[in-house]
Amino acid sequence: MQVFQYPEKSAWPELLQRPVLDTTALETSVGNILADVKQNGDAAVRKYAQQFDKVQLQQLEVTPAEFSKAAASLDPELKKAILQAKHNIEVFHKAQQESSRIIETMPGVQCWRKAVAIEKVGLYIPGGSAPLFSTILMLGIPAMIAGCKEIVLCTPSNAAGEVHPAVLFTAEQIGLERVFKIGGVQAIGAMAYGTETVPRVHKIFGPGNQYVTCAKQLVNKDGVAIDMPAGPSEVAVLADDTCVPAFVAADLLSQAEHGPDSQVLLVTTAESIIEPVQKEVAAQLEQLPRKDIAARALENSRIILVRDNQEAMELLNAYAPEHLIVACVDDISIADAVVNAGSVFLGNYSPESAGDYASGTNHTLPTNGYATAYSGVSLDSFLKKITFQRLSQEGLQQIGATIETMAAAEGLDAHKQAVTIRLNYKAKK
Numbered sequence: 311m312q313v314f315q316y317p318e319k320s321a322w323p324e325l326l327q328r329p330v331l332d333t334t335a336l337e338t339s340v341g342n343i344l345a346d347v348k349q350n351g352d353a354a355v356r357k358y359a360q361q362f363d364k365v366q367l368q369q370l371e372v373t374p375a376e377f378s379k380a381a382a383s384l385d386p387e388l389k390k391a392i393l394q395a396k397h398n399i400e401v402f403h404k405a406q407q408e409s410s411r412i413i414e415t416m417p418g419v420q421c422w423r424k425a426v427a428i429e430k431v432g433l434y435i436p437g438g439s440a441p442l443f444s445t446i447l448m449l450g451i452p453a454m455i456a457g458c459k460e461i462v463l464c465t466p467s468n469a470a471g472e473v474h475p476a477v478l479f480t481a482e483q484i485g486l487e488r489v490f491k492i493g494g495v496q497a498i499g500a501m502a503y504g505t506e507t508v509p510r511v512h513k514i515f516g517p518g519n520q521y522v523t524c525a526k527q528l529v530n531k532d533g534v535a536i537d538m539p540a541g542p543s544e545v546a547v548l549a550d551d552t553c554v555p556a557f558v559a560a561d562l563l564s565q566a567e568h569g570p571d572s573q574v575l576l577v578t579t580a581e582s583i584i585e586p587v588q589k590e591v592a593a594q595l596e597q598l599p600r601k602d603i604a605a606r607a608l609e610n611s612r613i614i615l616v617r618d619n620q621e622a623m624e625l626l627n628a629y630a631p632e633h634l635i636v637a638c639v640d641d642i643s644i645a646d647a648v649v650n651a652g653s654v655f656l657g658n659y660s661p662e663s664a665g666d667y668a669s670g671t672n673h674t675l676p677t678n679g680y681a682t683a684y685s686g687v688s689l690d691s692f693l694k695k696i697t698f699q700r701l702s703q704e705g706l707q708q709i710g711a712t713i714e715t716m717a718a719a720e721g722l723d724a725h726k727q728a729v730t731i732r733l734n735y736k737a738k739k
């Protein structure tokens with residue numbers, strides 16, 4: 311990781327750049343795959359599964375027998391862990407339910423909002439380089455709590471056409487029945503446009519690599535809602551001299567190991583921790599089975615020495631990290647200054663992995679600076695808030711003149727008339 315000491319503000323934009331992608335070439339190739347899936351359905355899905363995942367798919371949908379086999383083969387310890395995480399994520403997401411309240415803005419003018427589940431949703435579970443069954447908990451649990459009627463899950467299979475047993479066990483525990491062995495762009499296309507076997511959905515959720523994220527953004531232009539652009543994982547750690555360098559290194563590596571296009575940042579006010587963290591990163595990297603991937607991500611990563619916490623937070627808010635860890639003595643007060651981040655981890659004992667798996671918060675989060683404007687997935691992501699209103703005759707009398715005046719000023723006489731006609735109405739006896 312390259313070190314930058316007290317960079318001038320003018321140098322920040324370049325310093326905080328994510329790994330650059332050739333988005334034009336990416337959009338062209340992804341757009342072509344989507345167009346093919348839209349036109350040719352399952353045949354195109356099978357063709358790209360063969361091309362990118364080296365699998366000849368016979369049956370696209372997972373069968374009940376495959377679910378049973380997966381449950382029987384899974385390690386009991388892992389089942390127990392999944393159920394513990396499921397419990398915590400359920401507790402945190404159920405607490406996000408809000409009750410509907412009728413608000414009377416004027417006498418006789420009542421307004422309220424009702425949360426209604428999006429009927430058909432598609433969940434994408436990454437599986438290219440690691441079977442992210444934890445993501446099923448993050449997407450499936452809020453979808454079930456919201457009450458979505460049709461939930462479709464797509465995830466890539468291995469070359470033998472099998473889906474990882476933990477993916478199937480987790481899906482089954484949540485009550486997700488429709489799982490398709492489709493990954494990448496073809497999965498996003500299948501859920502966006504529908505095929506002979508995959509139902510078309512109204513909103514697509516889930517993280518993925520650059521191809522998946524680009525596909526979601528393209529189908530969004532075609533009228534299908536998406537949660538957010540949740541691309542290559544990233545973490546920024548703000549540490550002072552009270553941090554434990556070994557912990558900081560472990561946190562940086564935890565996101566670096568996701569993919570070569572991941573990025574991690576260490577921002578610090580303490581020059582004295584830089585070398586110990588670097589030594590720890592090097593030592594811990596050697597022990598990782600995914601060290602080649604993590605090492606490539608570290609090439610895109612940086613250590614930045616800043617003058618004080620205020621400057622640190624200004625820089626971090628400009629970066630808008632997916633995850634922010636604050637390993638500082640005054641972590642709680644620093645947290646007040648967070649404006650742009652997907653999810654924040656405070657103190658020396660809050661590893662980012664806790665949020666990835668089991669503490670209860672959602673790990674599907676905005677990357678690539680989108681935390682400036684997007685939130686991570688939550689119960690709300692699966693709901694529409696529909697507004698209702700009921701005006702009594704007296705209510706319309708109260709507010710009528712206001713509406714008539716405004717409509718006339720906009721030159722929209724029919725709008726005005728919709729009020730006037732009622733105000734002048736004499737009910738027939």
Ligand SMILES: NC(=O)c1ccc[n+]([C@@H]2O[C@H](COP(=O)([O-])OP(=O)(O)OC[C@H]3O[C@@H](n4cnc5c(N)ncnc54)[C@H](O)[C@@H]3O)[C@@H](O)[C@H]2O)c1
Pocket residue numbers: 339358362363435436437438439440442445466492493494495496517518519520521522540541542543568569572632673674675676677
């Ligand atoms: N932001 C978040 O909330 C979050 C959460 C979890 C994971 N992630 C990220 O998700 C990503 C998972 O990536 P992954 O690759 O392991 O799995 P993935 O499932 O996203 O992608 C695998 C698919 O990519 C497709 N693909 C591969 N090469 C292609 C090509 N040249 N053209 C078109 N399609 C191609 C294949 O069809 C394959 O099935 C990682 O980058 C990780 O950092 C992000």
Ligand SMILES: N[C@H](CO)Cc1c[nH]c[nH+]1
Pocket residue numbers: 442444445542543544565632666673674675
């Ligand atoms: N850190 C990822 C989100 O960027 C989520 C994840 C899943 N499994 C492990 N990590």
Ligand SMILES: [Zn+2]
Pocket residue numbers: 543564565568666
């Ligand atoms: Zn992770």
